[in-house]
Amino acid sequence: MPAKSPALVRVSRRSKLPVLIRATDVLLGLDAIKNLLGSVSVGAISLYNHYTDTRARKPNRRAVDSLPLGPMQTASSVFTSVVGERFYVFTQTPRPKRFSIKMWSMTWPLMPKNNKTATMTQTTSRPSDTKLSQFRVKGEIPVPMLIGWLTLAAVPILLFFAWRSLDRGIPGSATALIVFAVLLSVNGIVYLLSRNSTLQRRGFITAITILFTYLAVNAVEDGSAIIWLFAYPPIIFYISEAKVGVLACSGGLAGVALLFSPLGDLVFDSPYSTSFRLTMLAVLGFEMSTCYVLDQSRRRSKLGLLKLAAEFEYAAKHDALTGLANRREAHEQLEAEYQRYLRNSRGFSVLLMDIDLFKSVNDNHGHQVGDETIVMVARTLREHSRKVDTLARWGGEEYLVLLPETDTVEAVQTANRIRQTIASTPIETQGGSINTTISVGVATIHGAESVDRLLQRADEALYRAKTLGRNKVCDFEGIHG
Numbered sequence: 001m002p003a004k005s006p007a008l009v010r011v012s013r014r015s016k017l018p019v020l021i022r023a024t025d026v027l028l029g030l031d032a033i034k035n036l037l038g039s040v041s042v043g044a045i046s047l048y049n050h051y052t053d054t055r056a057r058k059p060n061r062r063a064v065d066s067l068p069l070g071p072m073q074t075a076s077s078v079f080t081s082v083v084g085e086r087f088y089v090f091t092q093t094p095r096p097k098r099f100s101i102k103m104w105s106m107t108w109p110l111m112p113k114n115n116k117t118a119t120m121t122q123t124t125s126r127p128s129d130t131k132l133s134q135f136r137v138k139g140e141i142p143v144p145m146l147i148g149w150l151t152l153a154a155v156p157i158l159l160f161f162a163w164r165s166l167d168r169g170i171p172g173s174a175t176a177l178i179v180f181a182v183l184l185s186v187n188g189i190v191y192l193l194s195r196n197s198t199l200q201r202r203g204f205i206t207a208i209t210i211l212f213t214y215l216a217v218n219a220v221e222d223g224s225a226i227i228w229l230f231a232y233p234p235i236i237f238y239i240s241e242a243k244v245g246v247l248a249c250s251g252g253l254a255g256v257a258l259l260f261s262p263l264g265d266l267v268f269d270s271p272y273s274t275s276f277r278l279t280m281l282a283v284l285g286f287e288m289s290t291c292y293v294l295d296q297s298r299r300r301s302k303l304g305l306l307k308l309a310a311e312f313e314y315a316a317k318h319d320a321l322t323g324l325a326n327r328r329e330a331h332e333q334l335e336a337e338y339q340r341y342l343r344n345s346r347g348f349s350v351l352l353m354d355i356d357l358f359k360s361v362n363d364n365h366g367h368q369v370g371d372e373t374i375v376m377v378a379r380t381l382r383e384h385s386r387k388v389d390t391l392a393r394w395g396g397e398e399y400l401v402l403l404p405e406t407d408t409v410e411a412v413q414t415a416n417r418i419r420q421t422i423a424s425t426p427i428e429t430q431g432g433s434i435n436t437t438i439s440v441g442v443a444t445i446h447g448a449e450s451v452d453r454l455l456q457r458a459d460e461a462l463y464r465a466k467t468l469g470r471n472k473v474c475d476f477e478g479i480h481g
């Protein structure tokens with residue numbers, strides 16, 4: 001065992017330790033900056049979707065209602081942004097080009113792990129925290145990639161120090177370092193072959209924990225190798241759950257304290273001076289606590305950011321009054337269904353529905369009762385639909401129902417069921433009981449017609465149902481109830 005080295009104490013106290021700690025701070029700081037940038041972009045896009053009528057490309061009624069904008073005209077020039085969880089609203093200045101409209105067309109920065117886009121149907125609800133944790137924020141370094149880079153960096157360093165140990169006539173240390181280099185490489189290769197990230201992470205954590213223990217206990221490199229311990233906390237907190245990070249760090253710190261204790265001196269022949277031991281323990285403990293606090297903050301802000309994004313994504317795809325899909329989402333679902341139809345020829349139908357003489361409901365009972373009627377009709381639609389159907393509020397008192405794998409006969413049956421229920425069930429509103437009816441236009445996709453053409457046929461069928469006296473279900477060919 002090498003004798004105590006005064007050089008080690010001098011080096012570690014004066015230069016290496018602060019440099020290592022600063023490097024750690026810089027890395028964590030960069031991560032925090034990335035998070036903030038991610039937060040700004042997610043928030044900006046989400047807010048844009050939430051407060052914008054995408055067809056008119058203007059702020060929607062929600063924007064006008066909820067933001068302190070004053071007169072209606074100013075709403076058409078509103079810009080929204082977000083930093084953290086604070087919303088900022090900018091109204092257009094006399095020099096409108098000062099704000100870049102490009103910000104609005106950025107891609108959605110959330111990426112599900114499996115790269116599949118979740119389909120949004122009537123059953124979609126706000127995602128849970130567990131579900132959210134499956135997402136990562138764009139710009140965040142994926143753990144397998146980080147482990148890959150760390151392995152790539154560690155292997156040559158280990159081989160270099162192994163060569164130095166050999167050169168200094170310490171073959172035992174050289175062999176151990178080569179074994180660690182091989183272990184890390186094997187772990188990397190196994191991951192490349194199996195793509196099992198859990199195995200990769202566990203293998204890496206085990207390897208570096210044993211490696212750092214070896215470096216500390218055997219006082220490799222005249223005892224200076226123990227300084228590498230400072231690399232352990234940020235890595236362990238980043239690549240594992242907070243719980244594992246806390247356990248590993250407190251175990252590590254207790255281990256070092258034991259090594260530095262009189263008991264450690266009995267078992268191991270450590271070269272560390274008393275002042276070095278105290279400094280090392282204090283700084284290591286300080287670094288671990290700092291890493292824990294920063295990691296908690298990173299995790300909390302990520303979850304908050306994902307929640308915020310999920311809330312706004314939900315709002316961007318749903319109608320605020322009824323909770324049904326909005327028109328834009330309905331178009332997306334129609335397009336997706338159409339693509340499925342082109343691929344596997346499974347047909348689908350659409351129902352275009354309109355509440356009859358709705359203007360008179362508003363005129364006779366007021367707008368509030370009109371709104372309640374719209375909500376109650378939406379509820380009836382939900383009750384009479386399958387989970388796979390997409391229910392959308394198409395316009396004011398117009399609804400669209402997308403029925404996958406449904407032919408005209410079945411679509412007409414569904415439409416009649418809904419129509420009859422609405423006609424026979426008085427709607428209870430604050431303004432009293434209201435009897436209302438709906439007219440329905442049915443269209444089923446056929447041949448190579450486009451979605452637009454399909455919608456046009458449904459619209460024409462709806463028009464026919466209206467002209468034939470309302471409370472009717474029609475398709476392109478004729479009346480069905």
Ligand SMILES: Nc1nc2c(ncn2[C@@H]2O[C@H](COP(=O)(O)OP(=O)(O)OP(=O)(O)O)[C@@H](O)[C@H]2O)c(=O)[nH]1
Pocket residue numbers: 354355356357358359360362366367368369370371374395396397466470
């Ligand atoms: N309460 C309320 N009314 C709305 C909403 N959106 C649109 N409307 C009203 O819905 C009414 C639609 O009336 P019209 O298009 O003339 O049709 P209608 O009275 O239903 O007559 P038909 O469609 O021919 O049966 C208008 O008075 C709109 O102001 C809304 O969100 N809430």
